Amino acid sequence: MNCRGKRTRVSPSFILFEFRNITGNPYVHIFGIGMPVLMTVVIAKVMALNLSDESVLSTVVTGIFLGMGAMIPLATILMGYAATYSQELEKGIPQRMELFGISQTMTIIHRIISELIFQICAFAIYFIVGFFILRIQPPMVSGLICYIICIGVLAVISFMLAHAIALFCKKFAIVYCISMMLYFCIMIASGMMGINYEMLPSSVQAISKLLPTTYITKDFADIWLGKEYNFMPMLQAYLFVGTFSGIILFFCLKRNGRKIA
Amino acid sequence: MQLTIENLTVKYGAEIALQINKPLQLSEGDRVGIIGSNGAGKTTLIKSILGLINYQGIIKTDLSPDKMATHMQFNEYTDTMPCKYIMEAILETKITKNPKLKELITYFEFENCLRKKYSKLSGGQKQRFTIIMVMMQEAPLTFYDEVTSGLDFETRQKLMEKLINWYAGKKSSLCIVSHYYEELEQMANKILILDKGKVIDYGGKEQLFQKYCGRAVIVFETSPEHELLVKNYKKLASPEHLIALEVKDEAEELALTRLLLSNDINYRRSSNDIEIMYSNAKKIYYQEEVNHEL
Incomplete structure (x- = not known):
């Protein structure tokens, strides 16, 4: 017999397959790239009407641009991936793949890699708009590296959360509702919807402090420009959300695992 | 011995969906036809063997899950890309560089479907798509769950003919669930009769x-x-x-x-x-x- 056996290593062809799977969904392009670009341009142009000082305006626009960038992983992964994966679960596609020897773990690894590649493409477009249309300030190397790491980790956390929500609820309608609510709540609490962190009620601020997106929205201009910054609260927020997402993903995977002896 | 089932009970809520008391054995090269009306427990049995559902009892096998290939009753794939890419990703190969896969695609007359998305395939084409990938696994044990359901007479005949010819002389064990008994008359050498979750009988086709x-x-x-x-x-x-x-x-x-x-x-x-x-x-x-x- 020449049985192919279980897939145990990362394969470029499967990453490409997952990447095609992401890009084959038109909503990801609309809400994941189109929306953040459009919203950032509109908000920045409105800001420009109210601020006359060029250097202040440039810093403010850079801050808005970097903060709004967090929308990309939230929209494409937290909302988009959760919805797509729940549809797949409804159709039994993950189980079908598992019967072909492609385990849940290997699927997750391939999907995280392909989602990160998609983030690179999406941010490339986003930054082209940022530099050429909004004229954002150029970063310090440390600022750019920090931004890449922060967005990358946010993308991975969003993936874990989205995968767990879909695995737990399974039904598209419920998953879409939960992920959409989470998406908007995170955006509001992080100050992305026009109300800054400082203007939020103290009870909401307590939640905002736990979200990495809050720090990306309110503080990243400073990091971008290489100014001194206390990373501890941001790091704590990442650790909190990352641990929370990791734990619920672990339990959802355990609950849905194959029961073969 | 490839597989033994002992004292198996599967429950859906309070309802017993399948109960196997006497040991059932499947040996290398067996072609088992699993028959029974709807709700008899045929698919439940396959899902238990594959570890897709919870069960009580013992399923002993020297085969790991990846040594079992399965054509489920309903097989769905992503609709974001043509079938060709799905096939190449699942089988981790390039169609152009794999003579065996090319042979199977030709054998099942699937060449013109490779550029289509899965949802655009007809019922028979969808079945053939999964069959090709299942056959490529060349597993020691393969399950076919209602592989011809929903197909017209001609397509069913043609598909069965191809399956029978393909497995003729091969050592692989097969478990075939079907409501079309004439298919099992041609393919199976053992029959497992299930009804309302119980084993009515199991044995050689002629013997039964x-x-x-x-x-x-x-x-x-x-x-x-x-x-x-x-x-x-x-x-x-x-x-x-x-x-x-x-x-x-x-x-x-x-x-x-x-x-x-x-x-x-x-x-x-x-x-x-x-x-x-x-x-x-x-x-x-x-x-x-x-x-x-x-």
């Missing part, structure tokens, strides 16, 4: 036929005249529109066929009719159960 139907059966249409004509022969359980008669030996068979011919009655003779065997196995099982209770 002889146990429940004797040497051979003569089957023809039901009518009051026909009933009267063959009232002295042993009637077997059969679907309502048919009369099935057991013929013990050649002499009895000759006498009966002469009688039918002289009365211009169309008949069918069989020594492996799974449908009649199934009806009789069920009848005897429940009769014995009633007797046991009394």
Whole structure:
């Protein structure tokens, strides 16, 4: 017999397959790239009407641009991936793949890699708009590296959360509702919807402090420009959300695992 | 031994979906046809073996899950790309560089479907798409769950013909769930009869036929005249529109066929009719159960 056996290593062809799977969904392009670009341009142009000082305006626009960038992983992964994966679960596609020897773990690894590649493409477009249309300030190397790491980790956390929500609820309608609510709540609490962190009620601020997106929205201009910054609260927020997402993903995977002896 | 099932119980909520008390064994090279009406527990059994559902009891096997290939009743794939890319990703190969895959694609006449998305394929094409990938696994044990369901007669015939030819002379074990018994007559050498989650019987196809139907059966249409004509022969359980008669030996068979011919009655003779065997196995099982209770 020449049985192919279980897939145990990362394969470029499967990453490409997952990447095609992401890009084959038109909503990801609309809400994941189109929306953040459009919203950032509109908000920045409105800001420009109210601020006359060029250097202040440039810093403010850079801050808005970097903060709004967090929308990309939230929209494409937290909302988009959760919805797509729940549809797949409804159709039994993950189980079908598992019967072909492609385990849940290997699927997750391939999907995280392909989602990160998609983030690179999406941010490339986003930054082209940022530099050429909004004229954002150029970063310090440390600022750019920090931004890449922060967005990358946010993308991975969003993936874990989205995968767990879909695995737990399974039904598209419920998953879409939960992920959409989470998406908007995170955006509001992080100050992305026009109300800054400082203007939020103290009870909401307590939640905002736990979200990495809050720090990306309110503080990243400073990091971008290489100014001194206390990373501890941001790091704590990442650790909190990352641990929370990791734990619920672990339990959802355990609950849905194959029961073969 | 490839697989043994002992004291298996599967529950959906409070309801027992499948209960296997006597040990069931599947050996290398076995071609097991699993039959039973809807809700009999056929798919539940396959899912238990594959570890896709919770069960109580023991399923012993020397095969790891990846040594079992499965064509499920419903197979779905992503619709974001053409079938070609799905196939290449799952099989981790390039169609152009894999002669065996090319051969299978040609064998199943799937070349023109490779550029289509899965949702755009017809029922038969969808089945063939999964079959190609299942066959590429070349697993020691393969499950086919209602592989021809929902297909028209011609497509079903063609698909079965291809499957039979492909597996002819191969060592792989097969478990085939089907409601079309003539398919199992051609493919299976063992039959597992399930009903309402219970095992009615399991054994060699010929052995079970002889146990429940004797040497051979003569089957023809039901009518009051026909009933009267063959009232002295042993009637077997059969679907309502048919009369099935057991013929013990050649002499009895000759006498009966002469009688039918002289009365211009169309008949069918069989020594492996799974449908009649199934009806009789069920009848005897429940009769014995009633007797046991009394």
